[in-house]
Amino acid sequence: xxxxxxxxxxxxxxxxxxRQCIELLFFAYRDFTAGPDEILREYNxxxxxHRVIHFVCRNQGITVSELLEILRITKQSxxxxxxxxxxxxxxEQRPGVTDRRQRLLYLTEEGKKLxxxxxxxxxxxxxxxxxxxxxxxxxxxxxxxxxxxxxSDRERALKRILNK
Amino acid sequence: xxxxxxxxxxxxxxxxxxRQCIELLFFAYRDFTAGPDEILREYNxxxxxHRVIHFVCRNQGITVSELLEILRITKQSxxxxxxxxxxxxxxEQRPGVTDRRQRLLYLTEEGKKLxxxxxxxxxxxxxxxxxxxxxxxxxxxxxxxxxxxxxSDRERALKRILNK
DNA sequence: AAAGTAAGTCAACATGGCTGACGTAAAATC
DNA sequence: GATTTTACGTCAGCCATGTTGACTTACTTT
Numbered sequence: 001x002x003x004x005x006x007x008x009x010x011x012x013x014x015x016x017x018x019r020q021c022i023e024l025l026f027f028a029y030r031d032f033t034a035g036p037d038e039i040l041r042e043y044n045x046x047x048x049x050h051r052v053i054h055f056v057c058r059n060q061g062i063t064v065s066e067l068l069e070i071l072r073i074t075k076q077s078x079x080x081x082x083x084x085x086x087x088x089x090x091x092e093q094r095p096g097v098t099d100r101r102q103r104l105l106y107l108t109e110e111g112k113k114l115x116x117x118x119x120x121x122x123x124x125x126x127x128x129x130x131x132x133x134x135x136x137x138x139x140x141x142x143x144x145x146x147x148x149x150x151x152s153d154r155e156r157a158l159k160r161i162l163n164k
Numbered sequence: 165x166x167x168x169x170x171x172x173x174x175x176x177x178x179x180x181x182x183r184q185c186i187e188l189l190f191f192a193y194r195d196f197t198a199g200p201d202e203i204l205r206e207y208n209x210x211x212x213x214h215r216v217i218h219f220v221c222r223n224q225g226i227t228v229s230e231l232l233e234i235l236r237i238t239k240q241s242x243x244x245x246x247x248x249x250x251x252x253x254x255x256e257q258r259p260g261v262t263d264r265r266q267r268l269l270y271l272t273e274e275g276k277k278l279x280x281x282x283x284x285x286x287x288x289x290x291x292x293x294x295x296x297x298x299x300x301x302x303x304x305x306x307x308x309x310x311x312x313x314x315x316s317d318r319e320r321a322l323k324r325i326l327n328k
Numbered sequence: 329a330a331a332g333t334a335a336g337t338c339a340a341c342a343t344g345g346c347t348g349a350c351g352t353a354a355a356a357t358c
Numbered sequence: 359g360a361t362t363t364t365a366c367g368t369c370a371g372c373c374a375t376g377t378t379g380a381c382t383t384a385c386t387t388t
């Protein structure tokens with residue numbers, strides 16, 4: 001009589017472990033976004049603005065369509081957020097050099113300051129977790145999260161993350 | 165002339181690595197939620213419904229206030245989603261035994277079926293990533309993500325995750 | 329010259345957060 | 359036993375951020 005719930009059943013162990021790791025991701029993400037949200041509120045910005053600021057910072061001169069592809073939202077959704085950032089002087093648009101239809105995106109000095117302010121909180125949070133966990137754990141974290149990225153997009157995404 | 169951008173500057177390396185790991189979390193979460201979202205759409209449910217289904221499944225008989233604390237949303241926000249799930253027969257409410265003010269939450273058979281269907285996708289996705297990354301990496305993943313949980317809530321959250 | 333592409337706009341709608349005010353039943357306390 | 363607190367719920371309205379669909383403009387490619 002094989003007890004499905006027995007600790008000796010590898011399939012059950014596996015499912016339970018997987019569920020725990022899924023939940024872990026939820027809690028980590030929940031608390032990981034809480035800090036930035038607080039600062040953003042002071043500026044009347046939201047998480048959507050943060051994402052734009054982050055990716056424009058990491059990819060100065062990015063095109064609108066590249067940004068859309070990263071964020072996986074519609075251009076109408078992006079435009080609201082992007083226009084607000086441009087109007088309030090956090091993001092700057094410059095026509096592309098080789099293709100003048102493009103409007104390349106850059107953070108202004110103001111934008112860079114805000115990015116620093118927000119990302120510092122997250123970096124401290126991550127640094128703290130890294131210190132507690134140790135270098136080997138960090139390597140594991142990177143490996144697993146990389147594997148969670150959609151396979152068809154993984155290479156491109158990783159290239160972007162590790163860029164330069 | 166110390167080059168701040170030099171690869172030999174540990175502070176720069178550190179910041180760059182931290183930023184990469186932050187971005188990794190964004191991409192992983194983005195693609196991690198895409199699968200469930202697709203299924204949920206067929207039921208006219210959203211991510212909010214999924215979260216309720218998930219945590220009620222993992223904590224059968226959970227009280228409304230415990231659920232609110234996990235999700236970190238207002239009861240008004242929860243009620244919309246919860247009422248829909250109850251009305252459509254995915255979640256069941258039973259009065260508490262010792263405290264009859266409570267309405268303990270349970271998944272119905274229907275609810276369990278949907279949960280299985282959704283979580284199977286995520287479990288497969290995570291299992292795949294785990295296989296590619298290896299057991300040591302998984303341990304690292306768990307360590308780091310645990311450390312990302314808000315310190316004041318960490319113990320309680322981890323207890324809930326690892327429960328039973 | 330025509331077709332395709334990058335980006336933007338307007339309008340309307342859905343989801344899921346939020347606040348504030350108020351209600352009801354049960355439990356806990358004075 | 360009366361009062362206060364607690365668990366939960368509702369109504370109403372607002373806001374942020376996602377969606378679709380239709381159309382325009384400027385530029386590039388063919």
